[in-house]
Amino acid sequence: MTEAKRPRVPREKAQEIILNAAEELFYQEGIHAVSVDAIVERAGMNKMSVYRQFSSKTDLILAYMTRKQDVFWQEWEESIAKHPNRPREQLIQFFADLAERATNEQFRGCCFINVAVEFPDPVHPVRELVCSHQKRIRNAFLDRTTALGTANPCELAYTLILLMEGTYADSQTYGTDSAAIRMVPAIVEKVLDQALHN
Amino acid sequence: MTEAKRPRVPREKAQEIILNAAEELFYQEGIHAVSVDAIVERAGMNKMSVYRQFSSKTDLILAYMTRKQDVFWQEWEESIAKHPNRPREQLIQFFADLAERATNEQFRGCCFINVAVEFPDPVHPVRELVCSHQKRIRNAFLDRTTALGTANPCELAYTLILLMEGTYADSQTYGTDSAAIRMVPAIVEKVLDQALHN
DNA sequence: TAAGTTTGTTACTGAGTAGTAACAAAGCGT
DNA sequence: ACGCTTTGTTACTACTCAGTAACAAACTTA
Incomplete structure (x- = not known):
């Protein structure tokens, strides 16, 4: 042996x-x-x-978050790529894909918000990573709502971000059973069309 | 002495x-x-x-949450009471008051979502308290959107809940500086009017 | 005043925490 | 074969955590 x-x-x-x-x-x-x-x-x-x-647990957390960041942008790009040059369909697609992920058993909401909840200190390195990530998201949404050619791309972008974060939060309490999350794509469609038709 | x-x-x-x-x-x-x-x-x-x-830390947490629950409904009733029998104004008022609270220095988001983030186990007593609270909130919103007399009170209620939870989440990352939160009352007004004018 | 109850205080248990020291074994280049 | 670097392993430090035992001091009722 x-x-x-x-x-x-x-x-x-x-x-x-x-x-x-x-x-x-x-x-x-x-x-x-x-x-x-x-x-x-x-x-x-x-x-x-x-x-x-x-070097430390904090280091591990930062590496974990960086990886999750990559996952987010990969998913974002995937949804966007399904409808080249059609911002309306791109955004609806993103929320449809998000709604599907958010009703999965393993889903536990937005890992960045979750980290922010556990680390209140605003100058903690993990918090700064959360903040920079949220700003990148805001810019990505602004980019798409501007491409839509609506009258108020800023307000529309913020509306969509709130709906996204709301979806993340809702999945925490209702899990796979959230009626709200199942409605998200339809809700987003209405919001977009209202913004377009004034 | x-x-x-x-x-x-x-x-x-x-x-x-x-x-x-x-x-x-x-x-x-x-x-x-x-x-x-x-x-x-x-x-x-x-x-x-x-x-x-x-008897235990869990017991303390439950007492803390019960107290926060009372605070929530007190704030809800206060906003509602400002516009008797006018559900549209009641809802707008609630979001206006929420936006003001959410941009305060001490604000740290929705304590129930925060607890849910820290306690993933769905059968943990604190999680069940979160869940029951969220259901009461859903009913309260449904009650008001039904009173509005809109075609789809359910979808409207869910939209508002997502916006509320999004507001809570956004305050975690942007704190007192959130442009999105400052826009919330205007966003809600648009959403309500769209639902009313079909 | 006397007995019983509630509260304050100290000191502790046992388990878990992040992080490290020290050495053994494996691989690598020469 | 020889040193040198990297990795595996054990055992440890110093600390924090939730929860409790035991007794002393204060209040309450009789």
Whole structure:
């Protein structure tokens, strides 16, 4: 019989394994509710392997958020790409895709809002990441509502952002059963058409 | 010189002092971030005095939420009472008052959503309290949109709820500077008028 | 005044927390 | 084979957490 080996995992691979574990746990359970030890266990790794890749738990949180940020923009681009040069359909599509995600069992709302809830200190690094992300979102919506050619692209963009954040929040309480979320695409369509027809 | 006294505080008074401290800390810092010891210190009390009134931290959280629930309905009724039998103005007033609260320094979003973020377990008692509260809110909005006499009171109610929850969420990231929140009353007015004029 | 009850205070338990020191084993280049 | 770097493993530090035991002081009722 061969002895118990100690299979070694290189830096890059280790980082991804750890981040996968952190992503699931942080998102599902919340940041404060998840210990580094829990992530270590979930990743099937050793504690030192984590602290050699990430200098602190805060570092891990930031990496988790950066990854979630990428996911968001990937989903955004996917929805937009379905209707080239048709901002109205692009926005409706985004909300249709969002509504579908938001009624999934695993969905736990907007991870950035969730982080903001757990970290009230406005100068904490994770909060600043949340803030910059929200500003990018605002700009993306403004870009699309401006492309629509409506009279008040700013107000329309803010309306849509509020509806999006409301959808995220609603999923927290009603889960897969939210009648409100199922109506979101229709609601957005009405809002857009009102803005277009004055 | 008189010796150092040990001023005694009766049950009822103690409960209120403790709840005041818990309310501020839980709402401002988050549940998991606040220890019972921190509440004890803030209340200027002794730990045993807390555990004689509340059997556990969960018990304290539930009492905190019950109190916040009362505050919500008080604010709701206040807004409604300003325009008797005029549901359109009542709803606009509610959002105007909400927008004002949401741009205050101390505002930290909807405490029920915040609790839901920190307690993912759907069968946890605090989650069930959140859920029942959200259902009461839904009914209150439905009651007012039905009174409006619009064609689709359900869709309108859900739209307003999403806008409300979006407002709560937005305050977390932009604080007193949210342009979106400042526009909320105007947005709601448009939404209502669209629903009324078909 | 005497007995019973409520409150204040101290000190503690046992479990969990983030993060680290120290060394062993594996891989790599020479 | 030789050092050098990277990774695995164990054990640990110093701290915080929720909750409690035990007793002393104050108030209440008789």
